Amino acid sequence: MKREELTEKIVAKKLAKGIKWSEIADAVGLSKEWTTAALLGQMSMSPEQAKIAGECLDLTEEEIALLTTVPYRGSLGQAVPTDALVYRFYEIIQVYGTTFKALIEEEFGDGIMSAIDYSMDIQRQEDPKGDRVVVTLNGKFLPYKTY
Numbered sequence: 065m066k067r068e069e070l071t072e073k074i075v076a077k078k079l080a081k082g083i084k085w086s087e088i089a090d091a092v093g094l095s096k097e098w099t100t101a102a103l104l105g106q107m108s109m110s111p112e113q114a115k116i117a118g119e120c121l122d123l124t125e126e127e128i129a130l131l132t133t134v135p136y137r138g139s140l141g142q143a144v145p146t147d148a149l150v151y152r153f154y155e156i157i158q159v160y161g162t163t164f165k166a167l168i169e170e171e172f173g174d175g176i177m178s179a180i181d182y183s184m185d186i187q188r189q190e191d192p193k194g195d196r197v198v199v200t201l202n203g204k205f206l207p208y209k210t211y
Contacts, residue, residue: 065130067105091116091117091120097185099117102131114132174208175207183203184200185202186198187200
């Protein structure tokens with residue numbers, strides 16, 4: 065089985081069982097953001113984490129083992145995303161990417177924000193004019209080295 069096929073199966077099993085990503089994450093003992101990324105093929109789970117997730121989703125031993133393999137990261141390909149929600153994040157980077165870069169470099173210097181030493185949090189904020197999506201991206205600053 066290919067990892068992409070397992071991702072499709074995981075989404076189908078989750079839907080059929082009527083469970084939320086956060087419920088699986090609670091069972092695994094990690095954040096809903098990281099656990100979802102792992103189950104969608106972007107992170108590798110420890111054998112213990114994979115076993116718990118596999119039990120939640122009725123996966124086979126082979127499929128559970130596949131959750132522990134190092135993934136080929138980057139699930140969007142090279143084309144501009146067409147899904148409206150994913151496109152909005154692409155649009156945010158298109159519009160504000162240079163602002164992110166300028167402000168981070170002004171504050172920290174020449175470097176990058178890590179996507180390895182990283183966490184993310186997604187929350188709902190109630191608002192009388194329409195609920196808000198609050199996305200927090202938290203990555204370690206990594207300066208470029210001279211040599």
